[in-house]
Amino acid sequence: MSQLELRAVSRWYGNVVAVNDITMTIGPGVTGLLGPNGAGKSTLLHMMAGFLPPSSGTVTIDGAPTWRRPEIYDAVGLVPEREAAYTFLTAREFVVASAKLHKLPNPDAAAARALEIVELTDAADRKIGTYSKGMRQRAKVASALVHDPNVLLLDEPFNGMDPRQRLHMMDLLKGLAAAGRTVLFSSHILEEVERLSDVVQVVVAGRLAASGDFREIRRLMTDRPHVFTIRSTDDRKLASALMTTAHTAGVAIEGEGLRVHAADFGSFTRALAGIARTNEIGLREVIPADESLESVFSYLVRR
Amino acid sequence: MNAVVARITYRALLGRRRVLLLAVLPLVLLGLAAAFRAGHGTHTDVLLAHFGIAALLPLVALIVGTGVLGAELEDGTAVYLLATPISRQTVIVTKLVVAALVTIAFTAIPEYLSGIIAFPGRSRLALSYAVGAAVGSVVYVAIFLALSVMTRRAMAVGLVYVLVWEGLLASFVSGIGVLSVQQYSLSIARALSKAGDEVPATVSIPVAIPLIVIVIGVAAWLATDRLSGYRIAGESA
DSSP: OOOEEEEEEEEEETTEEEEEEEEEEEOSEEEEEEOOTTSSHHHHHHHHTTSSOOSEEEEEETTEEOTTOGGGGGTEEEEOSSOOOOTTSBHHHHHHHHHHHTTOSSHHHHHHHHHHHTTOGGGTTSBGGGOOHHHHHHHHHHHHHTTOOSEEEESSTTTTOOHHHHHHHHHHHHHHHHTTOEEEEEESOHHHHHHHOSEEEEEETTEEEEEEEHHHHHHHHHHSOEEEEEEESOHHHHHHHHHTSTTEEEEEEETTEEEEEESOHHHHHHHHHHHHHHTTOOEEEEEETTOSHHHHHHHHHHO | OOHHHHHHHHHHHHHSTHHHHHHHHHHHHHHHHHHHHHTTOOOHIIIIIIIIIIIIHHHHHHHHHHHTTHHHHHHTTHHHHHSSSOOHHHHHHHHHHHHHHHHHHHHHHHHHHHHHHHSTTOHHHHHHHHHHHHHHHHHHHHHHHHHHHHOTTHHHHHHHIIIIIIIIIHHHOGGGGGGOHHHHHHHHHHHHHTOGGGSOOOSOHHHHHHHHHHHHHHHHHHHHHHHHTOOOOOSOO
C-alpha cells in the first residue's frame, strides 16, 4: 500500500505556470488524471515520478520526496508518454534488462510474467522497431510492471491502442488496483477515465478543477444545463410538447430547427424520444451544441 | 559497472550510422601510413601526432563520448534506464568505460598499426603513441560524456572545443598546453618512447598525470550530478 502526496505543488517554466498550487493525495486504487491537452497532466506525472522538481511545494511517496531519489523506483513504475524505445532490442530483451536493473532475483521469469500480462508473449522475440504503436505501448507497460511496483504511473497509456487492447489494459489496471496497488493514469478522454477510475482528479490550466469520486464529478458535468439543436418533422409541435415537461428549461425556434435548453443532460436525453413518439413527431437530428470536452472543463472551472 | 547498461550502450552505439564515420577516420590514418611507407616518410610527428593524436583521437572521442548517453537523453529512452533504482554513478561509470573502450579500439589500435606500417623498426614509438592515444581517449570521452549530460548541443560545443581550444590555442599558445588533452597524450607518448623532441609534447609527465586524474574525476562527478537531476522536458517547456 503506497500513498502519493502533493502539497501546494506549483511548477513554472520561466513565466509560464504549468501547475498551479495543487494539493492532492492519491492512494490505492485507480485514479484518473483528467484534463485537456496542455493542462499540466504530464508535468504533474513527471514530478510524481521524480523526473522534475516542483518549483514550490512537496511531492512525496509514502512520506519521502521523489526528486533525486532513484531508490523510489523500487516501488514506482513509470510508463512515459513518449513513444521512444530501444528499437534494436526485442521486447523480451528490453523487459529482462529492466528486471535486471531492478535487481530482481529471477529476471527471466519476471520478464516472462510481465510480457504475459500485457499479452506480448507471442511477439516478445521480435525487435521493438517492428512493433505497432499499441505493441510498443504494451512493451513499455511490461517494463514498468516487471518489478511489481506499488505505484504505477502511466502518461496517456491508451494512446495508439485499438479498442480491444484498450479494454485489456483497463482490465489489467483494474486488477492491479484490486491487488492494492496505487495506479494513476492521465488522459484527456472522458470515457477512458469514466470506465476505469474510482477517483478522478480533473486538471484544467494547471489547477485542480475537481477531485473525488467519478460519479460525483460526472453528475456535476451532466447536471449542468445542456443545449441541443433539434430538427424534427414538426418543430413547433415538438417545442410545445417539450415545454410541458420538467426536463426542458427553454426552447427557441430558430430558422431550421429548435434550440433547446435541457434542464439536465441525463433525464432530457432519456425523455426526448418518448415525448416525440407520444406526439407522433419524427426526430431528424439531435445535436448537443456544447459537448466538447473543453466546454465541460470550462464549466467545471467556472463553477 | 553494470553489465546490462554496458550491453545496451554498446549495441545502441554500434547500431547507429555514426559508427561508419568511426570506421572511416581510422582507415584514413592507415591509408596515410601506407603512403608514408611508400614515400619513405620520416616525419613521425606529422602522422602520429598531428593526424593521429590531434585530429583522429578527439573526433572519434567526440562521436563516441557524446553518443553513449547523449543519444538516449535526446530521444527519451534514457527514462527506461533512469526509472530504475540503479545508482547514477554506476550509469556514468559504465557509460564511461564503454565509451573509452570503443574509442581506444578506434584510435589507439589504428595509431599503433599505422606507426609500424609507416615506420618499420619503430614499434616502441608506435606503441608509445598508442598508449598516449588510449589515455587521451579516456580523458576526452569523460569530457564529452559530461558535456552530453549538460547540454543538448554537446556535439557542437565539443567540436568547437576540439577545433578552437585543442586545435588552435593549445598548439600555438604554449601556456594552454597544461589544459590540453592532446598535450597529455603527447606527454605520455614522449615519456614512454624515450624519443625526446621527436614527440612534440609541451607538458611534462609529473604535470600531466595529476591533471589527467583531476579532469576525469571532475568530468565524471559533473556528469553524475547532472544525471541525478535529469528532467523530462515538460509540456510547456
